[in-house]
Amino acid sequence: MQYVDLPDIFFTPEEAATIQQSVITVYEGLTGRTLQPADPVRLFLSSLATIIVQQQVLINQTAKGNLLRYAKGILLDYKAEDFGLARLSASSAITTLQFTLSIPLSSATGIPPGTRVGAQGGDGSIYFATTEYMEIPAGATTGTVTAACSATGTAGNGFLPGQINVLMDQLPFVQAVTNLTASSGGAAAEADEAFKERIRTAPDSYSTAGPQGAYEFWAKSTSAAILDVHAYSPAAGKVTIIPLLVGGEIPGQDVLDAVAETLEERGIRPLTDQVTVTAPSPVSYNTVLTYYISRSRAAEVTAIQAAVTAAVAAYQLWQRSKLGRHINPSELIARVMAAGALRVVPTAPVYTALTATQVAQQGTTTITYGGLVDD
Incomplete structure (x- = not known):
């Protein structure tokens, strides 16, 4: 959505020379005196005019903060509250880990949530922890689970398959662990401009009939790492969602799955829509x-x-x-x-x-x- 072409707005004048002259003119009118450039009274009034100019600037900044185009920081957070929105917090990179047992067991083997796995050659300062409980069924030797980076932001992005393979919490019979997907999806907290764009498109989300704007809004709401989204219908009853990550990064399967999970909510996806989330074509x-x-x-x-x-x-x-x-x-x-x-x-x-x-x-x-x- 583009800005409407409107001129800059000023709620109060803040041009210093005009304000200074106005103060001097009022004084001269009340006293009947003409103030010369070096008159001490004129110099005193000029110093007062400076304070008035600063106040006018603050009034303008405060009033502009009530408009979405100019709002930023905490003022933007309060503006978003009118729409029931909150700024997306910093997100952690995610990946899919595969745990491998040394031998098949006669009973299921549990991998507890929070199990830590570090990167090969790392010092342990950044690691990935499983986000949920996972079981390797009896007789099987492998199982997969999603893991999130310990550090929010972009620090956990870019680990290629096989690079996250150091089990930091030893588990019985677990012989090896490795990431099957490249880690992605880590991002800083939602920036002001991206947040403004979500606020502008928030009314699209009110519909549960599956309009394009609603799908794009909810997909962007999955994570601050999602920069752009395109939704379209290739056929009746079918919807394709294409997200793009911050920095123009192509999303991995883990991010695509996270977007798909968001869109599965009953209040978002019409029951008759078959939604597919896929990466853009580079x-x-x-x-x-x-x-x-x-x-x-x-x-x-x-x-x-x-x-x-x-x-x-x-x-x-x-x-x-x-x-x-x-x-x-x-x-x-x-x-x-x-x-x-x-x-x-x-x-x-x-x-x-x-x-x-x-x-x-x-x-x-x-x-x-x-x-x-x-x-």
């Missing part, structure tokens, strides 16, 4: 460009080179941070030139239109500095 592109710097800015070459590298990284993040965002080399050129380049010659990417089920993912990056040139 569309890879390479970044290859040569840039030149004006000879008049030769003293800034090192700083501009660093700024260009940062601009390319920012472009790649922008490119992958929304479902269906077309791969647009014009945006890359604009960002690199804003970083200080005089001329930019991109070889890749080429403009590529994406659908709402796709997301751009950068491949190789080649940045070449072409040297100084005349303006």
Whole structure:
């Protein structure tokens, strides 16, 4: 949802010169005196005007905080309360662990909740703990269970299958444990802009008839790690949900299962809807460009080179941070030139239109500095 194009709003004037002149004019009108620039009374009134300006600014900030567009921090939390919403707290990365017994047993083997498993080569400061009780049936040797990282945020993301395999709480007959899926889903607490977007779309959630907006709202409400969602119906009675994680990360199966579980609530999914949650299709592109710097800015070459590298990284993040965002080399050129380049010659990417089920993912990056040139 986009902002309506409205001008900035001021509830009270806060232009310093105008307020100062108003104070002096009122004084001169009441006393019948004309105050010269060096008059002590004029200087005293100017100091009072400064305080009034500060109060006007505070009044404006406070009044703007009552509007969703300007609200932030704790004021935004209170604004959300009107809609029955709360900011999503920081989430932990999750993964699926497989426990393996040394031999089949004649009775079921329980894996208690909170069983800790660390990463290979780690120091134990970050580990994953099982989130529920799990049993390996009699005669079987393996069982799987979901585990969450001990640290909230992104610290637990990115462990590949097989890297979480150090059992920290020894259990009888458990020979090995390993993660079957890459860990993902960890994120910081919901940021103001993402929270505002959920508040704006909250009215969509009031319907239980399965509109697109309601499915997207509830999917985003699963975790602060979910950045974007697209819901559509490929056929009558069928709904497909495609989430995208913060940073443009493709969600793993554990996150997809968590979204599906959220949408299974009877007050969210119509009984006749068959809901499928799937990851977006990645569309890879390479970044290859040569840039030149004006000879008049030769003293800034090192700083501009660093700024260009940062601009390319920012472009790649922008490119992958929304479902269906077309791969647009014009945006890359604009960002690199804003970083200080005089001329930019991109070889890749080429403009590529994406659908709402796709997301751009950068491949190789080649940045070449072409040297100084005349303006």
